[in-house]
Amino acid sequence: MEQQALIAIGIFLATYALIVSEKIHRTIVAMIGGVLMVALGIVEQDDALYHIDFNTIGLLAGMMIIVTVTAETGVFKYVAVWAAKKARGNPVRILVALCLITAVGSAFLDNVTTVLLMVPVTFSITRQLRVSPMPYLISEIISSNVGGTATLIGDPPNIMIGSAVKELTFSAFLANLAPIAAVIMLAYIPLFVRIYRKSLRTTPELIRSIMEMDEKESITDRKRLVQSLSVLAMTILGFFLHQALHLESATVALAGAFLLLLMTGEHSMEHALAKVEWTTIFFFVGLFALVAGLVETGVISRLAVQAIDMTGGDPVASSMLILWLSAIASAFLDNIPFVATMIPMIQEMGNMGVSDLEPLWWSLALGACLGGNGSLIGASANLIAAGLAAKEGHPIKFVQYLKIGFPLMLLSVLLASAYVYLRYLL
Amino acid sequence: MVPNVQYRFDPGRIEIRESANGEDAEFLIRIPDGSPYLEAMKQIRQYFEDNDEITDVLFYLYPGHEIKAIVNRAHYADFLGELWKRRLLLSLEWKE
Amino acid sequence: MEAQAVWAIAIFLVIYAIIISEKIHRTIAAMIGAALVVGFGIVDQSTAVRHIDFNTLGLLIGMMVIVNVTAETGLFRYIAVVAAKRAKGEPVRILIALALITAACSAFLDNVTTVLLIVPVTFSITRQLQVKPFPFLFTQIIASNVGGTATLIGDPPNIMIGSAQKDLTFVAFLGNLAPAVLIILLAYIPLFILLFRKDLRTKPELKENILGLDTAGLIEDRALLVRCLSVVGLTMLGFFLHQLLHLESATVALAGAFLLLLLAGEHKMEQALHRVEWTTIFFFVGLFVVISGLVETGVIAKLAAGAMDMTGGGVTASSMLILWLSAIASAFVDNIPFVATMIPLIQEMGQMGVSHLEPLWWSLALGACLGGNGTLIGASANLIVAGLAGKEGHPIRFMTFLKLGFPLMLLSIVISSVYVYLRYLI
Numbered sequence: 001m002e003q004q005a006l007i008a009i010g011i012f013l014a015t016y017a018l019i020v021s022e023k024i025h026r027t028i029v030a031m032i033g034g035v036l037m038v039a040l041g042i043v044e045q046d047d048a049l050y051h052i053d054f055n056t057i058g059l060l061a062g063m064m065i066i067v068t069v070t071a072e073t074g075v076f077k078y079v080a081v082w083a084a085k086k087a088r089g090n091p092v093r094i095l096v097a098l099c100l101i102t103a104v105g106s107a108f109l110d111n112v113t114t115v116l117l118m119v120p121v122t123f124s125i126t127r128q129l130r131v132s133p134m135p136y137l138i139s140e141i142i143s144s145n146v147g148g149t150a151t152l153i154g155d156p157p158n159i160m161i162g163s164a165v166k167e168l169t170f171s172a173f174l175a176n177l178a179p180i181a182a183v184i185m186l187a188y189i190p191l192f193v194r195i196y197r198k199s200l201r202t203t204p205e206l207i208r209s210i211m212e213m214d215e216k217e218s219i220t221d222r223k224r225l226v227q228s229l230s231v232l233a234m235t236i237l238g239f240f241l242h243q244a245l246h247l248e249s250a251t252v253a254l255a256g257a258f259l260l261l262l263m264t265g266e267h268s269m270e271h272a273l274a275k276v277e278w279t280t281i282f283f284f285v286g287l288f289a290l291v292a293g294l295v296e297t298g299v300i301s302r303l304a305v306q307a308i309d310m311t312g313g314d315p316v317a318s319s320m321l322i323l324w325l326s327a328i329a330s331a332f333l334d335n336i337p338f339v340a341t342m343i344p345m346i347q348e349m350g351n352m353g354v355s356d357l358e359p360l361w362w363s364l365a366l367g368a369c370l371g372g373n374g375s376l377i378g379a380s381a382n383l384i385a386a387g388l389a390a391k392e393g394h395p396i397k398f399v400q401y402l403k404i405g406f407p408l409m410l411l412s413v414l415l416a417s418a419y420v421y422l423r424y425l426l
Numbered sequence: 427m428v429p430n431v432q433y434r435f436d437p438g439r440i441e442i443r444e445s446a447n448g449e450d451a452e453f454l455i456r457i458p459d460g461s462p463y464l465e466a467m468k469q470i471r472q473y474f475e476d477n478d479e480i481t482d483v484l485f486y487l488y489p490g491h492e493i494k495a496i497v498n499r500a501h502y503a504d505f506l507g508e509l510w511k512r513r514l515l516l517s518l519e520w521k522e
Numbered sequence: 523m524e525a526q527a528v529w530a531i532a533i534f535l536v537i538y539a540i541i542i543s544e545k546i547h548r549t550i551a552a553m554i555g556a557a558l559v560v561g562f563g564i565v566d567q568s569t570a571v572r573h574i575d576f577n578t579l580g581l582l583i584g585m586m587v588i589v590n591v592t593a594e595t596g597l598f599r600y601i602a603v604v605a606a607k608r609a610k611g612e613p614v615r616i617l618i619a620l621a622l623i624t625a626a627c628s629a630f631l632d633n634v635t636t637v638l639l640i641v642p643v644t645f646s647i648t649r650q651l652q653v654k655p656f657p658f659l660f661t662q663i664i665a666s667n668v669g670g671t672a673t674l675i676g677d678p679p680n681i682m683i684g685s686a687q688k689d690l691t692f693v694a695f696l697g698n699l700a701p702a703v704l705i706i707l708l709a710y711i712p713l714f715i716l717l718f719r720k721d722l723r724t725k726p727e728l729k730e731n732i733l734g735l736d737t738a739g740l741i742e743d744r745a746l747l748v749r750c751l752s753v754v755g756l757t758m759l760g761f762f763l764h765q766l767l768h769l770e771s772a773t774v775a776l777a778g779a780f781l782l783l784l785l786a787g788e789h790k791m792e793q794a795l796h797r798v799e800w801t802t803i804f805f806f807v808g809l810f811v812v813i814s815g816l817v818e819t820g821v822i823a824k825l826a827a828g829a830m831d832m833t834g835g836g837v838t839a840s841s842m843l844i845l846w847l848s849a850i851a852s853a854f855v856d857n858i859p860f861v862a863t864m865i866p867l868i869q870e871m872g873q874m875g876v877s878h879l880e881p882l883w884w885s886l887a888l889g890a891c892l893g894g895n896g897t898l899i900g901a902s903a904n905l906i907v908a909g910l911a912g913k914e915g916h917p918i919r920f921m922t923f924l925k926l927g928f929p930l931m932l933l934s935i936v937i938s939s940v941y942v943y944l945r946y947l948i
Contacts, residue, residue, distance in 0.1 A: 025788035031780040038773045045577070045770040054571045120480045127484050127496055130448070209486070209494070217487030220468070247560065248567040255557035258550055266547035273800035279791060392481045 005297035008042050012290055012299075020333060022377075027279045030286030030337075037293035051292030055163040055250040056156070057281055060110065062253025063153060064276045066235060067113045069260050069268055070228035074218040076105075080121035081215035089207035091131050091200035095139060096189055098122060102140045103147030103185055107178075108236060111148040111155055111381035112277070115140065119388045129206050135196035137389055137396060138404060142188065142373050144381050146412065149369035150174065150181035152249065153239060156284075156380075157339040157368040161361055162249065164343045168361060169243040176362050180419040184370070184412045195404065224264060231260040280380070287340045295344045304348035313354055316425045319363040320417060322346075326367025327413045331374025331406070339368050359424035366416040374409040376401040428502045430521045433510070439463060440514055451502055453495045464491060466512040473508060530564050530815035537812055542855050549801045552808025552859075559815040573814030574807055577685040577772040578678075582632065582806075583798055584775025585675060588754060589635045590794040591782055595747040598627075600740040602643040607737070611729030613653050613722035614715055620644060621661040621714065625669030625707055629700075630758065633670045633677055633903040634799070637662060641910050651728050655916050657718035659907050660923070664710065664895050664930060666903050671891035672696065672703040674771065675761065678806075679861040679890040683883055684771065686865045690883060692761040692771065698884050702941045706892070706934045717926065746786060753782040802902075809862045817866050826870035837878050838947045840871070841885040842939060848889025849935045853896025853928070861890050881946035888938040896931040898923040 015033030019026045038048050070076075083101055087093035098118065105114040118140050126133040148155030152162040152173040162168050219225055235256030238245070242252050261269045294300050311317035322342070329338050342364055350357045372379030376386055376398050386396045428451050435442055440463055441456040457463045471493075474483040482501040486494040497505045510518040537555035541548045560570050605623060609615035620640065627636040640662055648655040670677035674684040674695040684690050741747055757778030760767070764774050783791045816822050833839040844864070851860050864886055872879045894901030898908055898920045908918045 024784065025791060028780055028784050028788060028791060031776065032784060035773060035777040035780060039767075039769060039777060041768065044768075045773050049576050052576075054574075055567065120475075123480050124484045124486070127481065128486060212488055214487050214489040217489075220472070245561075246563060246566070251557065251560045251567050254553065255561060258553035258557060262546065262550050262554055266550065269547060269550060270801060273804065274796050276800070278795040278798070278800075282795070388480065392479070 002297070004042055005299050007040060008037065008293040008297045009299055011036050011040075011042075012294055015290055016333075016337065019337065025279070026334065027283040027286065030283050030290065032286070034286035034289030037289055042293040043289070043296045047296060048289040048292045051295065052285055052288040053160065053163050055248050056159050057284055058250030059153065059159055059163070059253045060156070060284075061276050061281060062235075062250065062255075062257040063110055064113065065257035065272045066228070066232055066253070066260055067109050067117075068272045068275045069224070069264055070232060071117055072220070072268075073225040073228055074220045075225055075229070076117045077121055077218040078215045080118075080125065081213055081218060084125055084210055085213065085215065089129070089202075089210035091129055091202050092193055092197055094125060094129075095136055095192060095196060095200065098125075098136060099139050099143040099189065099192060100185070103143040103150075103181075106144040106147035106381075107150040107154045107181070110153075111144045111379065112280070112384050114144050114147075115381045115385045116388075118144075119385055123392060125210070128209060129202045131200050131202055133389070133394055134396065135192075135199060137385055137394075138401060139188075139192045139196070141379075141382050141385050141401075142405060142408060143185065145369060145372045145379055146181055146184050146188065148381075149184075149366060150178040153253075155369045155372075156336050158365050159249075160336075160339050160343060161365055164347070165357075165361060166248075168358075170239040170249065171243070173365075176358075176423075177365060180366065180416055183419070184415055187411065187415065188408060191408065227263045228260060231256050231263070234259075283336065284340075287337050290337075291340045291344065294341070300341070300344045301348045301351075304345045304352060307345065308349055308352060308354065315354070315356055315359055316421070318349070318354065319359045319420055319425060322360055323363035323367040323413065323417060323420060326364055327371035327374070327409065330368045330371030331378045331409060334377075335368040335372055335379060339364065342368075356424075359420055362424070363416075363420055366420070367413065370409060370412045370416060373405050373412065374402075375405060378405075378409075428499045431503065431506060432517075432519055432521050433506055433515045434517045435515050447496055450499050451497045453497060453505075455493045455495065457491050457493075459491065463514055466514060467493065470508045470512060470514075474505070524819070526564050527819035527821050529562055530559065530819045531821055533558050533562075533564075534812055534816055538855075538859065541859060547801070548856065549805040549808065552805050552812060554808075556808040556811035559811055564815045565811070565818045569818060570811045570814050573817065574810040575682065575685050577770050578681050579803055579806055580772025581675065581681055581685065581775045582678070582803065584772065584777075584779040585632060586635065586798045587779035587794045588750075588757065588775070588782055589631050589639075590797045591746075591786055591790055592750040592754065593635075593639055594742065594790075595750055596740045596742040597747060597750070598639040599643050600737060602640065602647070603735055603737050603740060606647050606732050607735065611651070611724075611732035613651055613724050614719055616647060616651075617658055617661055617714065617718060617722065618711055620647075620658060621665040621711070622707075624662045625665040625703075628666040628669035628903075629672040629676045629703075631675075633666045633901065634802075634906050636666050636669075637903045637907050638910075640666075641907060645914060647732070650731055651724045653722050653724055655911065655914075656918065656922075657714075657721055659911055659916075659918065660926060661714050661718070663901075663904050663907050664927065665707070667891060667894045667901055668703055668706050668710070668934065670903075671888060672700040675775075677891045678858050680887050681771075682858075682861050682865060683887055686869070687883060688770075690880075691765040693765070695887075698880075698945075699887060702888060702938055705941065706937050709933065709937060710930065713930065749785040750782065753778050753785065756781070805858070806862075809859050813862050813866065816863070822863075822866045823870050826867045826874060829867065830871060830874055830876070835874075835876055837876065837881055838943070840876065841881045841942055841947060844868075844882055845885035845889040845939060845942060846935065848886055849893035849896070849931065852890045852893030853900045853931060857890040857894055857901065861886065864890075878946075881942055884946070885938075885942055888942070889935065892931060892934045892938060895934065896924075896928050898927070900927075900931075 011033055015029055018024055018029040037043055038045050079101060083097040084094050087097045102114055102118050122136045123133055126136055152158050152170045158173060162173060235252060238252035239249060242249055311321055346357060346360050376382050389396050439461060443454040445452050457467060471485050482498050483505050484496045506518055509515045533555055537551050540546050540551040559565060560567055601623060605619040606616050609619050624636055624640050644658045645655055648658055674680050674692045680695060684695060757774060760774035761771060764771055833843055868879060868882050898904050911918050
């Protein structure tokens with residue numbers, strides 16, 4: 001193997017190891033790795049830029065802006081209180097309601113954002129009911145990863161896949177992934193109830209204090225609410241039609257974001273732009289540059305050849321390999337770098353003659369998104385929720401989460417295997 | 427334990443009832459319709475909801491401008507300080 | 523002219539008019555314009571992304587991160603107070619010292635950042651001396667725009683030119699623009715003294731107060747300072763050598779930024795990224811896309827042909843036209859959109875046979891940077907200082923600024939004309 005390829009592999013593995021070790025923040029590691037690829041001349045800055053998927057970045061930034069402005073209207077709090085009242089203040093029903101809200105929210109918003117919106121209302125409701133917030137937090141984390149699987153914009157792996165493979169539209173994601181996400185949620189809910197029913201007891205008077213709350217008071221700014229919700233609806237409509245309109249998803253999201261900022265005025269712009277998670281965005285930038293090094297030196301195509309050798313190019317074997325490999329890998333590693341590496345590899349397999357790539361893409365999406373439930377470090381949403389909970393004095397332990405999350409993850413990947421096999425491979 | 431603090435308010439303009447909620451304190455605040463205190467209370471709510479801590483003060487809104495605040499014992503003085511700063515309290519002092 | 527071109531021109535003119543009118547924040551206007559250009563199918567998203575100059579963006583972001591971290595060490599306040607003590611507390615000398623510090627910092631940092639660092643120190647010194655802050659603020663604005671002209675990284679127009687024109691290296695900017703800048707500064711200093719000498723009188727005991735200040739306590743974090751200075755030194759070295767190392771300037775700046783974050787620790791990262799001026803970055807993104815509409819539909823090429831007809835393709839006439847046009851335009855409108863439009867135009871002129879483009883590039887840089895001194899709205903740094911001063915109860919009036927700034931600007935353009943003529947056109 002030529003020297004350039006060896007250096008590229010060396011940088012990639014060192015960066016990956018540092019990301020896994022969590023000694024240094026992943027964004028700093030990825031950016032320095034990316035810079036090294038360019039500085040050592042493995043790729044030119046222009047080539048690295050070409051490999052950075054600005055569609056993913058634009059989509060993430062646009063959605064984060066829309067959500068930040070929308071969250072300030074108090075609408076998410078409104079929905080949570082409304083749901084708690086609909087659940088008649090019963091802690092178990094509230095658990096189910098919050099999980100369903102999280103799942104639906106995650107399907108249309110980024111998971112981390114959804115969790116950031118759900119955790120405060122969860123603390124607020126559980127404090128009032130004097131029940132432990134832990135069952136709620138853990139089941140919300142799991143629901144958010146499942147819900148995020150359902151759409152193109154739900155989870156970073158899907159955003160990346162949708163952005164790299166133009167023929168997989170928003171509607172295609174919804175039609176192919178939403179059914180299995182719904183099945184998994186339906187399987188999970190009775191399990192959540194069984195696992196936590198005993199620990200969720202409260203008194204009638206505390207229930208009454210929930211029932212008497214006035215959710216309408218949560219709305220801080222009615223005009224802003226109407227603006228945000230109409231823009232959010234238009235943006236989602238734009239996603240449905242993006243193929244027909246010949247627009248890419250980042251254009252839709254950014255157009256929505258700046259239309260909303262146009263309505264709300266400039267002082268909310270500074271705030272909304274500052275709240276975009278720039279550390280995540282730069283993590284992406286660094287990773288794309290890193291993977292660019294592997295692609296340009298031909299390492300990825302060699303890996304693809306080996307993968308085809310291993311599975312004999314058989315679609316069933318390839319799909320199952322990708323699904324289970326992604327799930328196990330994503331349970332313990334960040335799924336973003338994993339997917340960033342897998343995408344060019346699957347594309348390369350397509351170039352080498354594997355004709356029907358679709359089952360492979362859906363397997364990658366399902367494995368990477370659902371695998372995140374396997375451990376506390378499996379997805380960003382898990383880490384964010386754990387971080388917030390620890391700060392508020394309710395640390396979620398790694399093993400405590402693993403005992404629930406890992407079996408549930410295995411169940412979901414089993415369901416996904418059956419689904420992929422029956423729908424695409426039979 | 428919550429700190430030992432004495433405060434005074436104008437009962438004609440605001441109603442504040444304090445009770446214990448576990449180790450924390452719970453305030454029931456009622457402000458009449460049309461009072462300028464309503465806007466001040468909204469700002470206090472936004473201040474505690476926008477800061478980095480989630481469970482320092484939790485607000486629950488009831489019909490008729492009645493607000494319940496569950497105040498973490500570590501943030502008891504912060505909460506009363508905000509009320510005082512926005513003039514919802516007339517005086518605030520430490521007791522021996 | 524085809525319909526697409528007419529649309530592109532219409533969108534461009536409307537957006538430009540909105541930016542000048544300042545009714546809507548320029549970032550929102552530019553991003554909406556960009557969304558329209560892509561939404562109407564004038565350019566598709568990937569073409570638009572190709573026109574976004576990520577080298578400019580990367581360089582700006584990298585430098586902002588480095589400065590944000592460095593500013594926390596208290597270094598800038600330290601330098602200013604040491605200079606004030608060296609000036610023996612004499613207000614006129616302090617005025618000159620602070621203006622020179624501003625010019626030198628602006629050469630290597632973004633102008634806005636420089637004034638944001640120097641204004642607070644200025645207020646603290648003038649308050650202690652009981653003199654008016656206006657002369658100080660005014661001379662700092664002028665000095666920052668002049669100083670920023672000297673290097674590739676000093677001012678956005680230079681960053682954009684350097685990024686679009688790869689043969690104009692960091693060293694080339696320094697070699698060609700720094701001499702002109704030094705001459706202009708030397709001409710300005712006696713004028714500053716003449717203009718403000720009478721306003722700057724103070725009592726001996728107040729001077730004593732300045733001399734009694736402790737400087738050692740101003741450095742907040744010595745370990746961090748050493749790291750910052752080493753990284754800043756390395757980054758500067760990188761800029762000097764970037765041609766030789768085959769690296770583009772954004773790679774150098776981002777490498778410096780993330781190296782510093784690695785050394786400073788991750789808790790600095792969130793804050794440093796948060797403080798990057800994202801509104802400015804998105805303003806650039808929007809502008810580049812709006813202008814890509816003009817480039818792709820051939821409007822810029824037609825304008826270039828028109829400009830060639832007007833000047834007969836003569837280098838002298840073209841240079842002088844560009845210099846004076848940029849100066850007058852930049853005095854009244856934002857110089858960033860102006861330069862963003864001029865760059866493809868000059869490139870187009872090169873393709874049409876103007877052989878010697880270098881004088882045109884230097885004329886554009888000098889005109890656009892120095893023109894900013896003409897009015898209070900001529901450059902972002904002016905507006906930022908005016909905003910800060912207004913907030914502190916010392917508003918700077920448009921006319922007050924114009925009476926002093928416009929003649930000074932004209933003087934600098936006359937000097938530049940002579941410089942460009944003697945150096946490149948004889």
